Amino acid sequence: MPGDAPQAKPQAKPPTTAPKPAAGIKPVASSTPAANDRKSHGSQKPIDIKPSKLPELSERYMAARNIVFEDIKQGVDVTSLVRLDRQQARQDIQTAVETIINFRRLDLTSAEQATLSREVCDDILGYGPLEPLLARDDIADIMVNGPNTVYIETKGRIEQAPIRFRDNQHLINICQKIVSAVGRRIDESSPICDARLADGSRVNAIIPPLAVDGATLTIRKFKQDKLTLETLMEYGSVSPAAATVLRVAAACRCNILISGGTGSGKTTMLNCLTGYISPGERVITCEDACELQLQQPHVVRLETRPPNLEGQGEVLMRDLVRNCLRMRPDRIIVGEVRGPEAFDLLQAMNTGHDGSMGTVHANNPREGLSRLENMIAMGNISIPPAAVREQISSAINVVVQCQRLRDGS
Template structure:
């Protein structure tokens, strides 16, 4: 048999926890995908598809897989430690290959066994991609089209599933880990992986060309504001301002578009919260990675097959108020829960945080007002705006530039009302200055130099006024100019 030239990602014992055994569903002779090595860039969209050699490889794998199913109870193996289970599957598969005297090269045999291990203990063709820490998103558009995002750029891989049924099987396995399901009666599902990575699945009949699976991966090494400074997302002075905002318990809304890094920024800012504070988080799929010891994590629940038992985000936020939280953190505000979050911010839960989709701080305020109005709250617009002004201290805007880089473009204070208009002030702003020869956007962060921020009294109360003054002065071009002149 012709030897395969494309290497397969190799699993390492203990990489990721194995799925629960009760949810293991064995695919029918699924093919071994041409995966990429953990640090290898996938082939571009025009890469050649598999030929006769690969088809023959799939047929051989079907023989081995069928014999493996006859020889051992896979559900029992899946219940054991992943490392032990992988060793057992490898040993049995090797014996089967030797008994059948299959004409496999060393590389083909290793690839075949690796693919079988991934199917039984993991998520099949996705495993090599999930093991890569440089991938931020995995986007599966049917069985044959799998894209990834690396360093802000979207690339097409040559990984594939055997069929749409195989893909749906893997989707079922993923969502069942958090007690959810995806099928024709419930074709849309949000879930998460064991490491907190966010998962969205859309199945038939809504997805016309086959199930669509989107995974927002979390890095194994948890990011901090120091990392964001290293990436150029913000300056050290701006990061210091964000640390102080978190420390002095400013009520904060993080705004941004899809993929702009809102959740990552929220995780980074929560590191400034004192270890002795009680924090309650509310999320559709639990993905926040708070480091404090006193954290209660709540997750919404969809309706069951009979349409009953749904627990919405608003239900969670309302219940938070009975749990004696010191801070409430909402993973994403997208509906009527906005009103309950503002009430919580305004009734003694200072330092609460949440994210929402908007392209600017001003648009974030408009979206909050719209969500409250659409949510059935019968209040005059001015009353809603007054509530927003009394509840929200700071809006942090995250953006993804057209070159793929993510930056924090605004740190904006909510000051008050002038007539019926909410007044704001940009405390810190990113100014685009042009484009470099490499196509990268160039710009700079700077403070607006308007004097003391609105949360100055909070900074004094927490003895952070000296740090705040230094961070503002160091990023104020007028102060830097005076120092140069001196």
């Protein structure tokens, strides 16, 4: 706070809370028949992108906002604030904002002052302009394409969100805040990072110089209510016959590979199948960013780690899968197979770890199996192709293909 600021603090207004989230998850319900009964996808309508008008901010408000943020940054101990109870911290921040506005004689209406207080609270205690979007249960994905362009996906439709960041540095600061919470870093020397939020939401961030038009942030929202095969049947995503086969395959310890494109529901399907694992089994999961929601009591979750500033300490997915074999697992679950760890997962499936599962990016089941072969070849593992195919055929019992239609369902 400036040195000549008055000692007396004005009475703080009641805290401005973030928008109340919806009462529950509202998954997308496809109006088309179950996936197995669809004859053609060519008639599906493409995903609509609905533009949204950004709120107009006056130069007067933006100038006042810059002054308040600068004074807050210089005069308020943010570290002590984040350790307080959230409600108390909001009240203290709002009191500080009011003090600065009065001392600086800033020309703001009561509505603008409330908006500014909320912005400061969200910036210090949360993730800035993203807070209202993170509080909504109906949003599946948040896509930030620079400081002035934010898109969201709701019910299979993509639309522009009416929010923006102050500038590109503000967006980069939010990215750094997200990744540092899980012990990772993002900067010019390491401009790409995968992370997760406290609620399990998956995050990918990429900043300049790789992101030419400003930092880019993609958040796959974590659904609090775990979907089940029964729920997917109600939505028409899975036929009753297919659901029965999947239930039996998971319960009878079949080795399952889930294949599909980006956003097709591979992780959702994997979560559904883990619900049929016996509570007495020891399950070990390996992921880049933990997002699986296993309900069993005997679960160990492992996560990869990027290298530090000196380029040391990196832990790859293959390291985790190989270490799993020394941890006496009944089942091994790999969140996403995309490298040489495919060989180690096949080895585990073929050496007594029945019921193991994994996902792979592929457009059809045959391509999914071919990708496993290619991943093993890329790992410089000196095994003849015929032997690799034999390993795959003996290890994989069931391939589940997930597909996202053009209309978003």
